[in-house]
Amino acid sequence: MTHTLTACVAAARIRAGELTSESLVGACLARIAAREAEVGAWQYLDADKAREQARAADRRAARGPLHGVPIGVKDIMDTDDMPTTLGSPIYAKRQPQWDAACVAAARAAGAIVLGKTVSTEFAYFQPGKTRNPHHPLHTPGGSSSGSAAAVADCMVPLAFGSQTAASVIRPAAFCGVLGYKASHGEFSLSGIRPFAESLDSLGMLARSIEDLALLRAVLLGKPATALAALRVPPKLGLCRTGQWALADARTQAAVEAFATRCRQAGAVVSEIDLPEHFTALVDAHKTIMAFEAAHNYIYETTRWAAQLSEAFLALTETGRLVDQAAYRDAQRQIALSGQQLRSIAGHLDALITPAAVGEAPLAASGTGDPVMCRMWTALHLPALSVPFAKGDHGLPLAVQLVAAVGADDLLLQVGHWVNTYVPTT
């Protein structure tokens, strides 16, 4: 079952001469060949080229901590050797002349870009072809649909995603993998077309917390040391948020059960009630997202409107009607709430909160509701989706861990603690 290896394990075996990149890449490609017709995770895949790169990696001394390990890259991230369509027919044949910074960093560390994973249109709502690997009638979530599905289906151990509303946390939750959305500004977004620059953040999808830490270290240019274990159990806050009533009963029960199990495992878990005005951050997020998208996509809306989805046109139309003063008010409101949150929860290592309102809905209904992530994304916080339970249809349910801005390392350490001490249901 070579295709199920995590990136860390695979890289270590390749370094030790116990595994070749060629056999690992071959195993992943075989998995894709068997499953892609049902899952539809890939926008672009060149199996021959990937095999060739794997053989080249095997001939060469190890270049870095990801030497010979295949990864998936969300198709909004530029690659100098593969088309980058942004999930839009407008750019079906677009070939960038550079790699996005995250791709270049991964490649410099030895990673092999297996292919480009399906994104919704411009990483907004219009779905691509991808289906949930756990059930083909259900959505994988969006917008990092292909990355989440490919990792969940063991087509690749690790993939890049990005999040402006819920685009990493939600697909990770729906597909039952780990999803890490970085603090805003944590990683370079060069080579990724901005959707809403005040919100856009890089993300990663993986099946092991160590893999997230490894890829994070690679992007920061830091040594890829093992994830340090917390010396004491974490201080956590159960934060139901003003959107709690939107979560289904199973999700509510799972989040509360998770908090209980953390407590049983030794964590201090307090209950965090946010001031009522925090519910308005959902609308502040929407205001900023619409305003910035309208300005960022003026080329497409003025020149290629016929090739844009109704959902995207509606968003940019809404954004054009947002007054600059209202936009600034939304920004101020978020900055103030961020300060307030620091005084409410600054003593905690992470908050426990729902990752989505429930399990993955039917694909026909779209990619699911982003409401459980909007506030945290607006506040620029790093977040981690952790698979924990199953929903009514047997599909994955997840909890979301949220840490302070810049506390990404701590967030992953908490994830590591959870992974070690908190059994899933």
Place this chain on the structure above:
Amino acid sequence: MTHTLTACVAAARIRAGELTSESLVGACLARIAAREAEVGAWQYLDADKAREQARAADRRAARGPLHGVPIGVKDIMDTDDMPTTLGSPIYAKRQPQWDAACVAAARAAGAIVLGKTVSTEFAYFQPGKTRNPHHPLHTPGGSSSGSAAAVADCMVPLAFGSQTAASVIRPAAFCGVLGYKASHGEFSLSGIRPFAESLDSLGMLARSIEDLALLRAVLLGKPATALAALRVPPKLGLCRTGQWALADARTQAAVEAFATRCRQAGAVVSEIDLPEHFTALVDAHKTIMAFEAAHNYIYETTRWAAQLSEAFLALTETGRLVDQAAYRDAQRQIALSGQQLRSIAGHLDALITPAAVGEAPLAASGTGDPVMCRMWTALHLPALSVPFAKGDHGLPLAVQLVAAVGADDLLLQVGHWVNTYVPTT
């Protein structure tokens, strides 16, 4: 002298049927033909296509407030019909498939992109071919070299620039034109490769303050109304800054004379002494710029190092050695100083400060020192370079007006007041 018309005047004449776009564009092209060999402002120019677009504009009803008006676009801004090289031989033939958002907005308002103006390499220090239109042995400044020179030489009334350190204010000062660097985050930078995202801001170069206000309105999607005059003279602060001693005697005298003339014209001008620790913002700016550039340009530094200048390689090498903690400290320091500046100068409409250390140096020495802008750019403030005097070699000297974050409209109003009531020396 059709080529010397401002954008507002030209647009009004075209709307009134008193001028054709074809004759305006033809006049600008004739000026370029006469002067380009000496000035070298253009990276790409397609005269036939510009004439064709002008004729098309003349056949059609006016599309917007810039209908038929030629503009220059800095060659780091993507254009779907012209190469975009970023001033680097790596991208000598790079053809984007979209327009940068600012370009798309200007085109949607009827502007004709005459061509791409020379940028230094990636908008950093390595100069292109452009020379100062006032003296061919001197630099036009950088990085928006071609945009400043083209506007100064009346090749085009209006051009886009961008600033990460001093890349709008300094070339505007050296070339003797108005340069407006917007508040950070004020305009979409979509379609412009990030250099250092915490600092990058859009800018504009023009020969009239009304033209800056017009292009600003176009980008914001606001009606292009005339610039409202201030009802009372502005409250200004003469701010010598901790870098004052680096300015030459003529510059110091010019800034002080400007303050005196503002006072004589009715402005309240106080003296603003910044706390000594503000001098450290220059280094904080350098830290952030190097750190972010190193991460944003990892593709080029790992894959195309032989085609990068020494200056650029040195910057990214420096940036790679900056620890993430030091980077965050620099960000915190800037945020705190920003708060402090609001309490020191929040009652003022604008600060008066040098735009550069002196007049344009010889081109052989580079594009000039950005030190007079680093602090203001780091603080995200909007800035306006206003030509005011001459230096020892008869080249332009400017003052810089700086306003609060988001007070861009007020800054242009102050510029309008200065233009109306403050005679140059």
